[in-house]
Structures are given as structure tokens and as C-alpha cells.
Amino acid sequence: MKKIIPAALAFALLSSGSVTVFAQQADNVQVVKEKREHHFRHMKNLEAEVHKANELKIERLEIKKEIVQKKDQLFSLHVKAAEGGKKDTRSGKKAIWQDMKQIHEDLKALKQEAHKTKKSMHDAMRADDEKLAKEKMTQWLSINEKINNKLSEKSQKLDEIIKQYN
Numbered sequence: 001m002k003k004i005i006p007a008a009l010a011f012a013l014l015s016s017g018s019v020t021v022f023a024q025q026a027d028n029v030q031v032v033k034e035k036r037e038h039h040f041r042h043m044k045n046l047e048a049e050v051h052k053a054n055e056l057k058i059e060r061l062e063i064k065k066e067i068v069q070k071k072d073q074l075f076s077l078h079v080k081a082a083e084g085g086k087k088d089t090r091s092g093k094k095a096i097w098q099d100m101k102q103i104h105e106d107l108k109a110l111k112q113e114a115h116k117t118k119k120s121m122h123d124a125m126r127a128d129d130e131k132l133a134k135e136k137m138t139q140w141l142s143i144n145e146k147i148n149n150k151l152s153e154k155s156q157k158l159d160e161i162i163k164q165y166n
Helices: 003-084 089-091 094-126 128-163
Strands: none
Touching: 003 128, 094 128
């Protein structure tokens, strides 16, 4: 009997604590659900812009795919030139590589700007400022278009380097 009462008391204390924790988790789930509904309520007003953003992302990924393929081809050409002892053809492309370096720096700056703009757009949505959110979304889309243009420029520079090998 002496062992049963403390055990029952301990069980009662433990189970009451778990009920409290379960109730707090349910409140957290409700808050998350409300935030999600709030977010999608604002996003449905920007549906056309969201579709345009998705199209830009698809375009950007296709350009990046082309760049990777061209870099792979360039690597093969570079290895063949090194094996053939054609050092002059490899070193003659420094000006183009300097241009590529500048493009990379520009891309880095544009990506940071896009990130900041997108973050401020989400902050505007949380503050229920629909006009500012739409303005920031438009800015974000224009920055993404600039990023795609820079990536296309990078792809063209890689084409120039490949042509010099041939």
C-alpha cells in the first residue's frame, strides 16, 4: 500500500503535465494555420505575378542548365588543349574570363537585392499593406528579369570561349 500511493501520485503528476503540453501544441498549430491562411489570402491577389515569377524561375533554371553543359564542354576542350600543348589558346581567353568575373559579381549583387526585396514584400504582406506588397513584387520580378539577362550574357561569353577553342 505504501508503494502504490506514491506511484499513483507520480502518475497523476506526469499525466497532468502532458495534458498541459498537448494543449499548448494545439494552440501553436492554430497560430500556424492562421498565418498560412493570412499569407495565401494576400498571395491570391498577386496570382498573375506569382505565375510570372514561376515562369522566370523556369527560364533561369534552363539557362543555368545550358551554362553547366557549356562548362562541361569547355572543360573537355581545355583538357584536350592541355594534352596537345596548346598553351597559347588557353591563355588567350583572359579578357573574356575577366568579363565573366564581372558578370558573376553583378549576379551576386542582384541576388542579394532580390532577396532583400522579397523579404520586404513579405513584411508588407504581414503588415496588411497590399499596395506596398504589390510594388515590391513588381520590383522583385524586374530584378529576376535582370538576373536572367545576366545569366544569358554569361552563356554567350561561354559560347565565345568555346568558339575560340574550335
